Amino acid sequence: MDNYVQILKKNGLKVTPQRLEILKYLDTHRTHPTADTIYSDLKKTTPSLSKTTVYNTLQHLGEHGLVYTLTISGSELRFDSVINPHHHFLCKTCGSIIDIDIECPNARKVESAGGHRIDEVHGYFKGVCASCLKE
Amino acid sequence: MDNYVQILKKNGLKVTPQRLEILKYLDTHRTHPTADTIYSDLKKTTPSLSKTTVYNTLQHLGEHGLVYTLTISGSELRFDSVINPHHHFLCKTCGSIIDIDIECPNARKVESAGGHRIDEVHGYFKGVCASCLKE
DNA sequence: TATCATGTTGTAATGATTACAAGTTAGGGA
DNA sequence: TCCCTAACTTGTAATCATTACAACATGATA
Numbered sequence: 001m002d003n004y005v006q007i008l009k010k011n012g013l014k015v016t017p018q019r020l021e022i023l024k025y026l027d028t029h030r031t032h033p034t035a036d037t038i039y040s041d042l043k044k045t046t047p048s049l050s051k052t053t054v055y056n057t058l059q060h061l062g063e064h065g066l067v068y069t070l071t072i073s074g075s076e077l078r079f080d081s082v083i084n085p086h087h088h089f090l091c092k093t094c095g096s097i098i099d100i101d102i103e104c105p106n107a108r109k110v111e112s113a114g115g116h117r118i119d120e121v122h123g124y125f126k127g128v129c130a131s132c133l134k135e
Numbered sequence: 136m137d138n139y140v141q142i143l144k145k146n147g148l149k150v151t152p153q154r155l156e157i158l159k160y161l162d163t164h165r166t167h168p169t170a171d172t173i174y175s176d177l178k179k180t181t182p183s184l185s186k187t188t189v190y191n192t193l194q195h196l197g198e199h200g201l202v203y204t205l206t207i208s209g210s211e212l213r214f215d216s217v218i219n220p221h222h223h224f225l226c227k228t229c230g231s232i233i234d235i236d237i238e239c240p241n242a243r244k245v246e247s248a249g250g251h252r253i254d255e256v257h258g259y260f261k262g263v264c265a266s267c268l269k270e
Numbered sequence: 271t272a273t274c275a276t277g278t279t280g281t282a283a284t285g286a287t288t289a290c291a292a293g294t295t296a297g298g299g300a
Numbered sequence: 301t302c303c304c305t306a307a308c309t310t311g312t313a314a315t316c317a318t319t320a321c322a323a324c325a326t327g328a329t330a
Contacts, residue, residue, distance in 0.1 A: 014296060014307065036286080050310040055287065057308095071209035071259070075318080076286060087241075089251055100249065102241050106222075107260065110235055115265030116224055124206070124257040125242065130250030149327060151277060171317080185279040190318065192277095210287080211317060271330100278325070287315080294309070300302085 011064040022057045032078040032097045072124045087123030093132040146199040157192045161202055167213040167232045207259045222258030228267040
């Protein structure tokens with residue numbers, strides 16, 4: 001848990017029990033959860049937790065680059081622990097989101113050509129996953 | 136307009152004035168509009184138009200690969216006329232969505248390696264656009 | 271041109287997210 | 301160590317995009 005304290009402090013974020021729990025949750029659940037899933041799961045052990053706090057915290061963590069906000073589903077945000085850059089695959093049959101361990105080879109090229117500053121790169125693939133294809 | 140009629144027929148979609156208008160709108164407005172923007176604009180010339188029709192039509196067109204549904208913003212869907220495959224850049228300062236004229240070089244590789252069937256490829260870049268960077 | 275499956279419309283419901291106000295707490299300075 | 305204040309948390313209420321639904325209208329086939 002000390003690790004999470006350091007991460008928050010390093011980013012100038014006040015250390016609170018709620019933030020530590022959410023940060024730990026994301027680190028130990030690499031399942032691209034929704035805000036509501038995080039809320040429901042943590043509510044079990046921290047009944048006083050408020051959904052607003054989950055949303056606020058996720059936004060703060062996102063602004064500091066500590067979590068990655070995925071818009072792949074289109075109906076709800078998904079949150080991802082920031083580790084190595086990777087892409088995502090969404091199965092339109094079963095809804096699962098699968099990590100694709102590649103990085104965009106074009107990001108820097110796009111930046112220098114267009115003159116934009118790129119902060120985030122999202123690679124989304126959508127279709128039917130291998131498991132669903134078998135059925 | 137005959138062109139749009141053919142497109143609908145070729146895809147087994149019933150030809151209606153509403154669908155023709157929406158298809159034409161998307162073809163002539165390459166601005167990644169929201170459903171609401173399409174609705175408001177078309178409402179001016181077609182007062183009887185219903186927002187539900189816009190949503191229904193966009194969904195049908197999407198299922199037939201005639202429009203591309205972008206989830207880049209995270210708060211609302213954006214719709215794109217399907218032309219050549221390209222990526223998108225979202226400026227977090229001014230909110231504009233800019234076409235990035237590159238294609239994903241990895242899609243086929245991901246498909247064969249993971250065993251998934253890929254129907255859509257979305258490349259999203261987020262940051263600050265060249266125009267906003269100047270200010 | 272009669273039929274009916276399919277499309278359209280308007281309204282009401284849903285569900286994720288945000289706004290807000292009141293109470294609570296983390297953490298730096300006395 | 302204690303106090304103070306800005307920042308955080310909480311709960312409820314509002315917002316806004318999207319979907320559900322039921323009644324009506326229409327395109328296209330025979």
